[in-house]
Amino acid sequence: MRFFLITNGTFMSRILVTGSYGQLGKCFQAVAKEFPKHNLLFTSKQKVDITKSKSLEKIYNKYSFEGIINCAAYSKVDKAEIEIEKAYEINEQGIQTLISFAEMKNLFIVHFSTDYVFDGNKRIPFKEEHSKNPLNCYAQSKLAGEKILSRANCSHTTFRISWLFCPFGSNFVKTILKLSNKNEEIKVVNDQIGSPTFGIDLARTVLDNITQPKFFHFDCYHFANKGEVSWFEFAKKIIEISRRNCSIKPCSTSEYKTIAVRPKYSTLDSTKIENHFSLHIPDWENALTRCLKDII
């Protein structure tokens, strides 16, 4: 990685963050001040469109950064079944555009993908190398993006994450809180199990370790908060911690039909990143408590 020497004698890395106004992008914005050694250039889709090399060229000519944290994505799981081309345009061709640019300018790429690349037929937490078999168009387009990035001739790594939640944007935690304001009872599926990822913990982990030479040693890491839970149990805990007066009832996936098929089990095994960086990722209940403190 190249560094800029700044006036007080310390080194600083300048990194472009794409899709900065989505959920994860906002998590990077929220923790950025904790990492003054990184000069993060936060950009919206309007400023930097990852499908357009000219927009990358324009911002690079102005700021000359060393790498890209790509938070940009097409992330609408159900809508992707209809907008298939759009999903691939952003999640595959967009990544190809980033790669071509990064290879030309010798930049690194940090990218994010999803637990939905797995089909959920296993009942043990998924490791990075487990075989992929995405069940819906969104996940197929994300896997296509992962695959081209894994062949790129620039430093790169992909964080596969799951059930992202944070105080920003719209996510399950915020939806349950909103629904609990208007309903005495909410039905939530009890037969999909996974591992929630707190975006703030993820953003901190990336920024804390990105300058280590070994950061790009592996081309994929799983990152989720510890433990596994069904959406029903997750919702119950949200209501319990936030002390809302609302009853959460279990239902099955077949009772709650969605356009896209989702895996029944997609817990991620995050042991590899924990061992590689000597981390201890907090469990999902701890993360949820911290998240709710920021929301309520």
Ligand SMILES: NC(=O)c1ccc[n+]([C@@H]2O[C@H](COP(=O)([O-])OP(=O)(O)OC[C@H]3O[C@@H](n4cnc5c(N)ncnc54)[C@H](OP(=O)(O)O)[C@@H]3O)[C@@H](O)[C@H]2O)c1
């Ligand atoms: N959310 C989850 O539960 C979850 C789970 C697993 C993995 N992930 C992955 O985590 C990453 C972050 O997800 P997220 O929930 O933060 O997504 P998000 O909230 O939808 O944010 C994505 C951002 O990218 C922007 N964007 C879309 N097309 C773009 C383009 N061509 N150029 C630049 N920016 C563009 C979007 O802008 P507009 O909104 O204006 O289109 C949005 O601000 C994604 O890679 C996603 O696949 C998410």
